[in-house]
Amino acid sequence: MLHVLTDISWLSVLLAFIIYFILGSLWFTVFFPKLYKISLGKENDTTQSTDPIFFVGPALCCLVITIASALLVYALHIETYQSAFQFAVIVGVGYLFSNTVNIAINPNIPRPILYGLISGSYHLVGIIIVSLILLVMK
Numbered sequence: 001m002l003h004v005l006t007d008i009s010w011l012s013v014l015l016a017f018i019i020y021f022i023l024g025s026l027w028f029t030v031f032f033p034k035l036y037k038i039s040l041g042k043e044n045d046t047t048q049s050t051d052p053i054f055f056v057g058p059a060l061c062c063l064v065i066t067i068a069s070a071l072l073v074y075a076l077h078i079e080t081y082q083s084a085f086q087f088a089v090i091v092g093v094g095y096l097f098s099n100t101v102n103i104a105i106n107p108n109i110p111r112p113i114l115y116g117l118i119s120g121s122y123h124l125v126g127i128i129i130v131s132l133i134l135l136v137m138k
Contacts, residue, residue: 004074012137016130017066021059023129027122036118041110065096065123066130073134081135088131089124096123 028036037043069091078084100123101116109115 004071007074008070009134009137012134013066013070015137016070016133017063019133020066020126020130021062023126024058024062024122027118027125032118035114039104039109039111039115039118062126065127069127069130070134073131073138078131078135079138081132084131084135085128088128091131092124092127096120096127 034043037045072078072091073084073087076087078087097116097120100120101112104112104115104119106112
């Protein structure tokens, strides 16, 4: 598996990571801000935290997901758009979406299904984009 690290196009990882992270920023602040706030029970909250963890944390998570996906794309020898899309759907639904919903199901999230749909959909779309970028720039 270590040889895969030298085979990876790190430029594709960087580009996929940047797009995945920017998509998240847009997803929660431009595309679905109201629904996201409702899912958190903060529909009337107009304050936005500037604490660095809310920027650095998601960036690091996106980077780890992108690197792990690159390792798998190369190790599994994914070579076609169809197989990259299938990989993304399996990882997106099987891990990212379902884990997001699972995390949301707790007493601190007032609308866990809505939260899971919004956040899980972001990760599903994001991993599809990541997988296609990794394939195209392989």
